[in-house]
Amino acid sequence: MTITVQRAAHKLLASLPSAFRTKRPAVEPVSMTKAPRTWTFTDTATGERKTFTCMPGCIDSHDEVRDGETLAEDIWCYRQSSDVTLPINDSGRPEELSVLRAMMNVDPFDRRIAHRLPHIDLEVMDGAWIEGLDPDGFATVISTLQGRVDELRAMHAELVAVRAAYQGQVAR
Numbered sequence: 001m002t003i004t005v006q007r008a009a010h011k012l013l014a015s016l017p018s019a020f021r022t023k024r025p026a027v028e029p030v031s032m033t034k035a036p037r038t039w040t041f042t043d044t045a046t047g048e049r050k051t052f053t054c055m056p057g058c059i060d061s062h063d064e065v066r067d068g069e070t071l072a073e074d075i076w077c078y079r080q081s082s083d084v085t086l087p088i089n090d091s092g093r094p095e096e097l098s099v100l101r102a103m104m105n106v107d108p109f110d111r112r113i114a115h116r117l118p119h120i121d122l123e124v125m126d127g128a129w130i131e132g133l134d135p136d137g138f139a140t141v142i143s144t145l146q147g148r149v150d151e152l153r154a155m156h157a158e159l160v161a162v163r164a165a166y167q168g169q170v171a172r
């Protein structure tokens with residue numbers, strides 16, 4: 001599945017009122033001992049028989065492959081972090097929007113070879129992605145975010161102190 005389709009699918013989900021969204025259970029850790037599934041299908045673009053083996057921990061049911069023929073480029077294995085939302089105002093009023101959702105993907109027949117290896121697509125905020133992160137790239141993003149969180153914590157301490165001082169000024 002292309003990132004555009006992922007985005008569209010997620011947009012659709014995000015547009016539903018939160019009461020209609022199913023609560024995703026906590027994500028299970030990947031089992032490296034469980035043998036990954038192997039699939040054979042006919043590529044509808046070329047008529048060729050093709051085979052691929054799932055990424056460890058892939059949670060896609062691969063229904064389209066199970067049917068025996070599909071477009072090879074549409075095949076993708078994935079797992080994802082749990083969904084966390086915050087009330088973000090992106091359109092005039094606060095809405096519960098997904099933040100920092102990470103998807104681990106393999107696109108076994110992608111034209112970009114790097115995407116044929118497990119990589120991370122990170123949804124920074126609803127519909128806005130950093131794509132194709134390898135472990136080094138993902139570590140760089142995590143370090144950047146960690147720096148922001150450290151600064152937010154420092155600002156939180158300032159906020160507590162400034163509020164107390166401000167309230168003291170108002171009471172005077």
Ligand SMILES: [Zn+2]
Binds near residue numbers: 059060
């Ligand atoms: Zn898979």
